[in-house]
Amino acid sequence: xxxxxxxxxxxxQGGQVFAFQPFLQTFCRPAQTFVINPSRRTTIVGQQGTRxxxxxxxxxxxxxxxxxxxxxxxxxxxFSKDEIIFSGLPTTCEDRVLxxxxxxxxxxxxxxxxxxxxxxxTVELPVPDHVSNPMAMHLxxxxxxxxxxFRSGYNxxxxxxxxxxxTLVKSMGRRYFHFSIDQLNWxxxxxxxxxxxxxxxxxxxxxxIEEFEDKLAFLVFKDIxxxxxxxxxxxxxxxxxxxxxxxxxxxxxxxxxxxxxxxxTDILRTSNTMLRLPIYPVTEAELIEHIKKLI
Numbered sequence: 344x345x346x347x348x349x350x351x352x353x354x355x356q357g358g359q360v361f362a363f364q365p366f367l368q369t370f371c372r373p374a375q376t377f378v379i380n381p382s383r384r385t386t387i388v389g390q391q392g393t394r395x396x397x398x399x400x401x402x403x404x405x406x407x408x409x410x411x412x413x414x415x416x417x418x419x420x421x422f423s424k425d426e427i428i429f430s431g432l433p434t435t436c437e438d439r440v441l442x443x444x445x446x447x448x449x450x451x452x453x454x455x456x457x458x459x460x461x462x463x464x465t466v467e468l469p470v471p472d473h474v475s476n477p478m479a480m481h482l483x484x485x486x487x488x489x490x491x492x493f494r495s496g497y498n499x500x501x502x503x504x505x506x507x508x509x510t511l512v513k514s515m516g517r518r519y520f521h522f523s524i525d526q527l528n529w530x531x532x533x534x535x536x537x538x539x540x541x542x543x544x545x546x547x548x549x550x551x552i553e554e555f556e557d558k559l560a561f562l563v564f565k566d567i568x569x570x571x572x573x574x575x576x577x578x579x580x581x582x583x584x585x586x587x588x589x590x591x592x593x594x595x596x597x598x599x600x601x602x603x604x605x606x607x608t609d610i611l612r613t614s615n616t617m618l619r620l621p622i623y624p625v626t627e628a629e630l631i632e633h634i635k636k637l638i
Contacts, residue, residue: 361598363559364431370631371429374417374450381414391420392469393447394519401462402451409461414453421446422471424563424570425635428594433561433572434533436483436501438584441533442567444474444520448485448529460525467512467519468532473568476534480509482522485529501531536567538586542615545581546573546593548606549621555604558597563637565590589613592637595620596630603630 379385379397386396395418402410421430422445434441445468451458470477481503488500509520509532520532544562560573560580566589573580573593580595591613595606606622625633 361556363557363596363598367429367634368431370634372420372426374419374448377416377418379414379416381410381412387416387418389418389420389447391422391445392517393418393420393445394467395449396465398462401460401464402453402458403461404453404456404458410453410458412453414451414458417448417450417452419448421448422568424568424637427570428561428563428634428637432485432499432529432531434501434531434569435571436503436533436535437488440536440569440571440584440586441483441501441531442475442536442569444468444471444477444480444532444534444568446529446531449524449527451527458527460527463523463525465521465523466530467514467521470511470518470520471568475567477511477518477520478508479534480520480532481505481507481534482509482524483531483533484524484526485531501533536569536586538589540587541584542587542613543581543583544573544585544591544593544610544613544615545579545617546595546606546620547617548578548580548595548597549619550578550597550604552597552599552604555597555599558595560593560595563592563594565592585613587613593618593620594634594637595622597622603627605630605633607633 377387381402382399384398388394400409404410434443482505483501484504486500486502487498509522512519512521562571562582571582573582591610593608597604602624604622605625606620
């Protein structure tokens with residue numbers, strides 16, 4: 344599976360060919376590390392409240408043998424729009440727009456060797472205040488896109504695991520989504536955003552620069568926790584099947600000859616439209632600050 348986290352990191356000053364996805368990943372929230380005894384029932388709690396419960400004999404090595412020695416777990420939590428952009432995990436499923444309640448990734452190793460799950464892990468993910476309809480949330484797993492529309496080699500997409508909505512539970516005055524996972528992977532609590540009418544939004548970069556080493560554009564929704572990656576074609580980007588009458592920000596970034604560029608604009612009501620978007624040079628710090636200010 345081609346996940347964005349497998350791409351080696353780089354920076355504009357690095358020796359590798361510049362690419363935005365690994366560059367942005369260097370600004371992700373770092374993974375949290377836990378060390379557990381796999382022969383005991385253990386619950387770990389992430390910094391943003393994700394609770395995972397492991398049962399005795401939950402792990403196996405690459406040969407399928409039960410892992411009984413010390414296990415190192417890594418948990419990555421992604422809840423906000425800027426974290427979604429940094430991690431490279433936009434909220435879409437086969438071009439359908441998703442509203443995210445939270446994403447996380449679970450990894451497990453023993454003596455630096457990757458492990459697999461033998462038993463399901465029980466998960467309780469906190470329900471954020473911004474979620475419009477918690478009862479409509481479903482579980483999605485990180486997968487590959489069947490459309491392969493991104494020419495940059497990016498091929499990540501979310502796959503719905505179950506047609507049934509997630510169960511809600513309450514613990515110590517807080518609501519959680521309650522479910523189980525059977526693989527070490529990226530997971531996401533989402534709902535399909537329903538809209539009777541949909542549109543295609545397109546932008547054309549207004550610039551004198553003919554060739555960029557890499558470029559990237561996102562639609563960032565104002566009222567729901569949703570980020571859509573736009574399809575590139577030359578100096579243009581497009582996003583299809585976008586709900587109409589939504590308030591969004593467009594963020595376009597590009598890189599050429601050791602210089603970062605940024606273009607941004609707000610749309611009060613989405614509709615079928617083509618915009619010319621001026622882009623201007625920015626520093627690395629300015630670009631990251633713009634992304635972190637997205638709400």
